[in-house]
Amino acid sequence: MKPQFVTLEGVEGAGKSTQKAAICAWLSARGVSFVETREPGGTPLAESIRTLLLHTEADPPTALTELLLMFAARAQHLETRIQTALNAGHWVICDRFTDATFAYQGGGRGCSWSWIETLETLVQGSLRPDTTIVFDVPVDIGLSRAASRGHADRIEREDHAFFERVRRAYQRRADAEPQRFVMIDGSPPAEQVTATLLTTLAIRWRL
Numbered sequence: 001m002k003p004q005f006v007t008l009e010g011v012e013g014a015g016k017s018t019q020k021a022a023i024c025a026w027l028s029a030r031g032v033s034f035v036e037t038r039e040p041g042g043t044p045l046a047e048s049i050r051t052l053l054l055h056t057e058a059d060p061p062t063a064l065t066e067l068l069l070m071f072a073a074r075a076q077h078l079e080t081r082i083q084t085a086l087n088a089g090h091w092v093i094c095d096r097f098t099d100a101t102f103a104y105q106g107g108g109r110g111c112s113w114s115w116i117e118t119l120e121t122l123v124q125g126s127l128r129p130d131t132t133i134v135f136d137v138p139v140d141i142g143l144s145r146a147a148s149r150g151h152a153d154r155i156e157r158e159d160h161a162f163f164e165r166v167r168r169a170y171q172r173r174a175d176a177e178p179q180r181f182v183m184i185d186g187s188p189p190a191e192q193v194t195a196t197l198l199t200t201l202a203i204r205w206r207l
């Protein structure tokens, strides 16, 4: 199998970070060499853009600025880290990618779907994730989990309706590309989610 580009998605508190650790431990135990990363971020410059995106309070970005900054960070991350890792034969396990842009800037903010598709092609060419895992949880559950961590960033402070639109946009993406997407119910206790996830991935990747 060629090195796989795997992305993890979901609304706030869906359990991506928790399950990313489980996937990485499971891949390590099977001798798979991988790079673990996240968006926005993943390189020093892209992490600086992340800080601008999530923690700028005085002059918050407009929806268009937010969209362009997401893709600016992605362009840097993709060329200097993701593509390099895939070319060197490593898998890439990335916490969020362009489906998050469709969900948050498209669904949440109302940015045009076709603008996002245009930027996706400009920045990524033909590169798309091989597998995208969406951890689906009701918004109330995700937000209460996220709230238990304390300080909320600028996007996390959006209202319930925003995250409902985000969740619906993920569903729309998954419906359009059922071969790429793996939908996992993120509501049960974490160990139960991990068990379902790893069983599903073992079949998908024959690992």
Ligand code: Z5A
Binding pocket: 010, 011, 012, 013, 014, 015, 016, 017, 018, 019, 038, 039, 040, 070, 095, 096, 097, 098, 099, 100, 101, 102, 104, 105, 145, 146, 148, 149, 155, 156, 157, 186, 187, 188, 189, 190, 191, 193
């Ligand atoms: N964003 C965007 O708008 N556009 C884009 O293109 C991209 C991103 C790429 C940062 O993302 C923000 O960037 C995000 C979307 C936006 N905005 N917001 N808001 P991030 O992924 O770095 O941050 P996040 O979405 O805030 O991640 P998160 O809240 O950390 O969620 P998570 O990784 O899915 O959850 P977790 O850390 O694994 O778990 C959260 C808590 O729940 C924690 O205390 C866990 O112990 C607990 N947990 C986890 N699983 C369970 C289960 N199953 N049961 C009970 N408790 C659980």
